[in-house]
Amino acid sequence: MRAADESITPPPFPRNLPWCNVAMLKMHEQRGKVVLVEFWDFCRVNNLRTLPYLKVWHERYAEAGLRIIGVHTGGFPPAREDDNVRRAVERLEIPWPVLIDTNLDVWDLYGNEGWPARYLWTPEHKLFSMHYGEGAYAETEREIQELLGIERDVVEPLRPEDAEDALIAPQTADQPGAYSGPYEAGGVWAVVDGVGAIRVNGEVFDIFEPGAIEVVHHERHTRGELQFEVTEGVVVHATCFTPGLVA
Structure with a gap:
């Protein structure tokens, strides 16, 4: 969504917050670059689904002047621990700078409203556009x-439901804890922590680290029934559902 007010400038990053991949980054030193600020949480499914697009944009445009800056603001308990965030950045092979915003300092400066959220700033540091949630990748x-003065084909949708003309059905709302029962979705994910295992519809998933894992995948929007079991040593914070194409 294009910014309605072209005079909005980015707030500076607080000096006392920790970073990954850089010692520290100052927003005013990024003038002359196109800056994409992405709010995310490594435990949130929609952030993990957006991440591959950010990686492609970084590969395609970093040398041309695009600077991606991740702001990690944890919503789930394991995502509020700095060491977990650092390990997740390494595990997910994120190459750009990531600011750890556990206490919502940057979140509040931006007046941010959810995950994922991306803010695109011009080289003159004026807000160009913003977007909440998945989608709008192309x-x-x-x-x-446009901001870099480049013309080329955009990356093809990485999932069928990401296409601009995709017809998708509303999925079941995310549920707290390990949910068993009926659902409609293109996929099912579990937000987990601890060490042990979970069993979903008879399939066992070993858990070694906090994060979100996909436990059921359908080619299209599907009605199903979940049977969820959790072993000792594992906490399931939420069961999450992702969209699928209408059959």
């Missing part, structure tokens, strides 16, 4: 190209 890439 739109965002075209905006990046």
Whole structure:
């Protein structure tokens, strides 16, 4: 969504917050670059589904002047521990700077409202566009190209439901804890912590670290029934559902 007010400038990053991949980054030193600020949480499914697009944009446009800056603001308990965030950044092979915003300092400065959220800033540090949630990948890439003065085909949708003309059905709302019962979705994920295992519809998933894992995948929007079991040593914070194409 294009910014309604072209005079909005980015707030500075607080000096006392920890970073991953850099010692510290100052926003005013990024003038002259197109800056994409992405709010995320490594335990949130929609952030993990957005991440591959950010990686492609970084590979395609970093040398041309795009700077991606991740702001990690944890919503689930394991995502509020700095060491877990650092390990997740390494495990997910995120190459750009990530600011750890556990106490919502940057979140509040931006007046942010959810995950994922991306804010695209011009080289003159004026807000160009913003987007909440998944989707609008082709739109965002075209905006990046416009600001960089580049014209090329945008990346093909990485999932069928990401296409701009995709017809998707509403999925079951996310449920707290390990949910058993009926659902409708294209996929099912579990937000987990601890060491042990979970069993979903008879399939066992070993758990070694906090995060979100996909436990059921359908080619299209599907009605199903979940049977969820959790062993000792594992906490399931939420069962999450992702969209699928209408059959």
